[in-house]
Amino acid sequence: MYGTVETIPDLCKRCYSCVRECPAIAIRVEHGQAVVMSERCIACGHCVTVCSQNAKHTKSEAGYVLGEVIPRGNVVAVVAPSFPASFPENFPKVASALRKLGFSKVCEAAFGADLISPKYLSEIERNGKKTIISSACPAIYNYIEMYFSELVPKLAKIVSPMVAMGRYVKETFGKDTSVVFIGPCIAKKSECHDEKVEGAIDAVLTFAELKQMLNENNIDLSDLDESEFDPPEGLVGKSFPLAGGLIKTADIPGDILEKEIIVVEGRSKVEEILHELLNNKINARFIDILFCEGCIKGPAIDSNLNYYSRREKVINYIHDRMRAADKQVWKSNIYNARNIDLSREFENRDKRLPAPDEEQIKEILAQTNKFSKQDELNCRACGYLSCREYAIAIAKGLAENDMCLPYMIDKLEKAYKELQETQEQLQSAEKLASIGQLAAGVAHEINNPLGTILLYTSLLKKDLEKKLESHQPIEDLELIAEETNRCKNIVSNLLNFARQGRLKISDVDVYDLINTILKPVRVRPEFKGISFSVECEADDTTIKGDSDQLKQVFMNVINNACEALEESEQKRVTIKISKDDTFINIEIKDTGSGIPKENMGKLFTPFFTTKKMGKGTGLGLAIVYGIIKMHKGDIRAASDPGKGTAFNIKLPLNLQ
Ligand code: ADP
Numbered sequence: 166m167y168g169t170v171e172t173i174p175d176l177c178k179r180c181y182s183c184v185r186e187c188p189a190i191a192i193r194v195e196h197g198q199a200v201v202m203s204e205r206c207i208a209c210g211h212c213v214t215v216c217s218q219n220a221k222h223t224k225s226e227a228g229y230v231l232g233e234v235i236p237r238g239n240v241v242a243v244v245a246p247s248f249p250a251s252f253p254e255n256f257p258k259v260a261s262a263l264r265k266l267g268f269s270k271v272c273e274a275a276f277g278a279d280l281i282s283p284k285y286l287s288e289i290e291r292n293g294k295k296t297i298i299s300s301a302c303p304a305i306y307n308y309i310e311m312y313f314s315e316l317v318p319k320l321a322k323i324v325s326p327m328v329a330m331g332r333y334v335k336e337t338f339g340k341d342t343s344v345v346f347i348g349p350c351i352a353k354k355s356e357c358h359d360e361k362v363e364g365a366i367d368a369v370l371t372f373a374e375l376k377q378m379l380n381e382n383n384i385d386l387s388d389l390d391e392s393e394f395d396p397p398e399g400l401v402g403k404s405f406p407l408a409g410g411l412i413k414t415a416d417i418p419g420d421i422l423e424k425e426i427i428v429v430e431g432r433s434k435v436e437e438i439l440h441e442l443l444n445n446k447i448n449a450r451f452i453d454i455l456f457c458e459g460c461i462k463g464p465a466i467d468s469n470l471n472y473y474s475r476r477e478k479v480i481n482y483i484h485d486r487m488r489a490a491d492k493q494v495w496k497s498n499i500y501n502a503r504n505i506d507l508s509r510e511f512e513n514r515d516k517r518l519p520a521p522d523e524e525q526i527k528e529i530l531a532q533t534n535k536f537s538k539q540d541e542l543n544c545r546a547c548g549y550l551s552c553r554e555y556a557i558a559i560a561k562g563l564a565e566n567d568m569c570l571p572y573m574i575d576k577l578e579k580a581y582k583e584l585q586e587t588q589e590q591l592q593s594a595e596k597l598a599s600i601g602q603l604a605a606g607v608a609h610e611i612n613n614p615l616g617t618i619l620l621y622t623s624l625l626k627k628d629l630e631k632k633l634e635s636h637q638p639i640e641d642l643e644l645i646a647e648e649t650n651r652c653k654n655i656v657s658n659l660l661n662f663a664r665q666g667r668l669k670i671s672d673v674d675v676y677d678l679i680n681t682i683l684k685p686v687r688v689r690p691e692f693k694g695i696s697f698s699v700e701c702e703a704d705d706t707t708i709k710g711d712s713d714q715l716k717q718v719f720m721n722v723i724n725n726a727c728e729a730l731e732e733s734e735q736k737r738v739t740i741k742i743s744k745d746d747t748f749i750n751i752e753i754k755d756t757g758s759g760i761p762k763e764n765m766g767k768l769f770t771p772f773f774t775t776k777k778m779g780k781g782t783g784l785g786l787a788i789v790y791g792i793i794k795m796h797k798g799d800i801r802a803a804s805d806p807g808k809g810t811a812f813n814i815k816l817p818l819n820l821q
């Protein structure tokens with residue numbers, strides 16, 4: 166089958182609107198892309214209309230018409246009677262525009278409708294009580310041939326107005342005349358390529374495509390003069406695009422109209438009537454079916470008007486033209502066309518796939534976590550009417566598991582949880598690794614003083630043994646004590662570090678905490694001469710945090726600031742507290758030695774110290790960093806070597 170509609174790869178965003186809208190289940194989702202299967206497509210064009218992403222594209226013959234058909238000469242444009250709805254402002258200029266594009270003649274398809282209408286009347290009369298289904302809408306007869314093939318014998322063996330007009334033009338204007346149909350319908354494109362009506366129509370354009378062609382050729386309808394269509398003019402056939410238009414055109418008598426005629430339009434009603442017909446529940450003699458709600462609702466009508474305004478436009482046009490038309494000329498045109506063959510055949514092209522058995526359906530439902538009836542939500546997010554229909558589509562190879570939204574959400578939630586767990590594991594593994602690194606460093610650091618301790622202890626031992634007093638045992642003992650203290654410091658810092666894993670959250674008043682820390686610092690003899698000031702811009706400085714650990718943070722930073730002031734003339738430590746909506750900011754600034762640029766990157770690394778042996782352990786800022794990160798805060802240092810340093814600490818007000 167001619168592939169009328171195609172999917173543009175990657176534009177499809179998995180909304181499944183087209184799946185929902187496709188009456189033929191002709192859309193298969195492959196790797197997330199909804200692809201039209203040309204062999205199952207009835208060319209109704211609904212998927213094109215509903216796709217908000219423009220991922221469905223109608224094959225255009227515009228290039229072929231402009232590049233090959235028109236240059237051949239002797240080309241007739243046949244315009245569908247719904248054109249006033251597509252060109253509401255300028256419809257009397259459409260014929261002029263088409264001539265400007267290069268068409269030799271511009272005729273109305275309405276005359277084709279006038280030609281076939283009497284055929285319907287005689288077919289109904291000839292068939293007696295048997296039901297006849299109209300075959301003017303190609304989407305409908307495609308649908309019947311492919312999915313309701315038992316109804317094929319009921320299709321009226323009469324061509325559509327388009328094909329009737331094509332045959333008329335070729336018969337009347339010469340066999341070498343080319344015919345291009347222009348209308349609101351996408352299915353007409355598939356009809357043009359239908360072998361059973363071959364040769365009647367050379368190409369089909371939609372109104373949307375025509376507008377684009379006019380645009381590309383700088384033809385502006387408003388600049389053109391109004392002009393008439395070329396003969397033959399159609400009469401009641403002009404009402405064909407409206408609901409019941411065929412019945413009106415065929416002038417079917419009132420008694421039949423009353424009870425034995427059904428007019429059906431629109432997708433859901435179409436499906437309903439075809440099922441009813443299949444089940445022999447309908448006894449009407451004639452059923453006129455259109456896939457859209459009249460051709461004025463055709464997928465390529467390209468009109469800004471609503472349904473009722475479109476209808477009004479077409480009706481006004483019909484009234485105006487009917488008054489002006491020469492009925493005698495029309496009658497003789499119809500008479501002259503009496504020998505044109507307006508019949509066609511239809512065939513069984515059954516595309517229904519065998520239904521899967523119950524076991525298979527159950528198995529597929531289970532794959533998307535549906536084990537009982539309650540699990541079947543029938544939410545229709547996949548585009549199918551129910552979970553069961555969806556499972557059947559999967560069994561037929563038309564759908565994928567990933568189209569089930571609740572199943573995908575569950576899957577996503579599970580994956581997210583797993584990811585979170587992995588992340589937590591990774592974090593603790595990282596922590597363990599850094600603790601291991603730390604332990605290795607500690608071992609190295611402790612080894613040296615311990616070596617010294619051992620050496621001097623053995624010396625002392627020997628001295629005492631020999632009872633020699635010249636080795637100054639007092640000084641040696643002092644050295645031992647000093648080095649042992651160093652070990653003690655390292656180990657106690659290490660213990661603090663290890664304790665960081667857990668936070669004991671409570672209300673912490675940062676301002677109070679800092680003042681409490683400063684009290685003993687102010688009186689420490691080694692920090693004599695330092696002036697401290699605490700400036701607070703915030704009225705409430707309470708945050709959520711671990712009081713002990715935050716104490717450690719401020720103590721370490723303040724100690725560093727004080728230690729950096731040793732050589733400075735001006736000894737000042739300024740602490741500023743401020744806050745915004747989410748964070749409290751503490752700046753601890755000193756007028757000390759500053760930090761050389763090359764050391765800035767190493768400040769928070771364990772064991773980085775520039776202090777004398779026995780003074781610094783290099784663990785203070787590493788601990789500070791760890792605690793602040795645990796509090797989801799941040800610490801940054803800015804320093805001006807020789808002038809001083811400022812540490813900026815940021816802590817969330819409400820740690821979650
Ligand atoms: P320690 O105090 O044992 O040296 P820290 O981790 O507390 O270890 O600090 C690491 C190093 O960062 C210090 O040795 C020092 O070189 C530098 N430092 C930290 N704070 C300051 C400061 N306020 N002024 C100058 N240098 C600082």
Ligand code: MG
Nearest residue numbers: 721725785786
């Ligand atoms: Mg320190």
